[in-house]
Amino acid sequence: MIILVAHLKxxxxxxxLTVNIATELQRQGKDVLILEADPTVRTVSNWAKDREESGHPRIQCVQQTGNLHSVLKDLDKRYDVVLVDAAGKDSKEMRTAMTAAHVLLAPMQPNQTDLDVTESLVETIEQARDFNPELRVLGLLNRASTHIFATDVKDSRAYLDEYPELPIANTVVYDRGAFQKCMDDGRGVVEMKDRKAMAEIQLLTQEVMGW
Structure with a gap:
C-alpha cells in the first residue's frame, strides 16, 4: 500500500504525521518504508537516523526525487506500506507520486491561510485522477487548538463542506507538545506517554488504512 502525505502548502x-503513522504501523507488525521526496529538507531522514542511534526499532527511510511513479510501484511490491513525505509545494515528486499512490492524506491546519489553498489542491487531485482513477483522498485537520472554547475545527469543517471531492477524516490531530518531542527524540507518540496524542495517531492510522 502506498500512502502519500502531501499538500500544496x-x-x-x-x-x-508521516513518521508517527510509520511508527504505529511498525508497532502493528507491518514492514514499513518511508520515502522522503523533498530535495531540500531532511526532516524525516534525520528523524530516522536519530531513531536508529537511540536504539529504537529501525524504520527504513530512503530519499528520492524526480519522477516517483516507477520507484513507488517497485517499492509497493517489497513492503507492506510505503509512506511518501512530499515537499510542501506543487512539485514533480508530489504529482508523480499521486499517479502511483493508493491513498493521499492531505493534512491542513484549521486556519484560513491553509484552507484558502483547498481549491487548488482539489484541482491538482482531479488532474492526478486522470492517470490514477483509483486514488483515494482523505483530508485531515492537523495541529488544531486544544483550547476548550476554540471553534477552529468546527469552522473549518463547515468551510470544507463546500469541497466534497476532499472528504475530511473523522480524526482530528491536535497541537500537542508530544508531537514536537517525538521529532526531537526519533520516536513516535505511540512510544511515549501522552495518551491523547497516541490515541489520535492510532485512530488516524486506522482510518487511513481503512480508507
Whole structure:
C-alpha cells in the first residue's frame, strides 16, 4: 500500500504525521518504508537516523526525487506500506507520486491561510485522477487548538463542506507538545506517554488504512 502525505502548502505537519503513522504501523507488525521526496529538507531522514542511534526499532527511510511513479510501484511490491513525505509545494515528486499512490492524506491546519489553498489542491487531485482513477483522498485537520472554547475545527469543517471531492477524516490531530518531542527524540507518540496524542495517531492510522 502506498500512502502519500502531501499538500500544496508547507508547514501543515506532513513529516510529523508521516513518521508517527510509520511508527504505529511498525508497532502493528507491518514492514514499513518511508520515502522522503523533498530535495531540500531532511526532516524525516534525520528523524530516522536519530531513531536508529537511540536504539529504537529501525524504520527504513530512503530519499528520492524526480519522477516517483516507477520507484513507488517497485517499492509497493517489497513492503507492506510505503509512506511518501512530499515537499510542501506543487512539485514533480508530489504529482508523480499521486499517479502511483493508493491513498493521499492531505493534512491542513484549521486556519484560513491553509484552507484558502483547498481549491487548488482539489484541482491538482482531479488532474492526478486522470492517470490514477483509483486514488483515494482523505483530508485531515492537523495541529488544531486544544483550547476548550476554540471553534477552529468546527469552522473549518463547515468551510470544507463546500469541497466534497476532499472528504475530511473523522480524526482530528491536535497541537500537542508530544508531537514536537517525538521529532526531537526519533520516536513516535505511540512510544511515549501522552495518551491523547497516541490515541489520535492510532485512530488516524486506522482510518487511513481503512480508507
Amino acid at each position: 508547507g508547514g501543515v505537519g506532513k513529516s510529523t
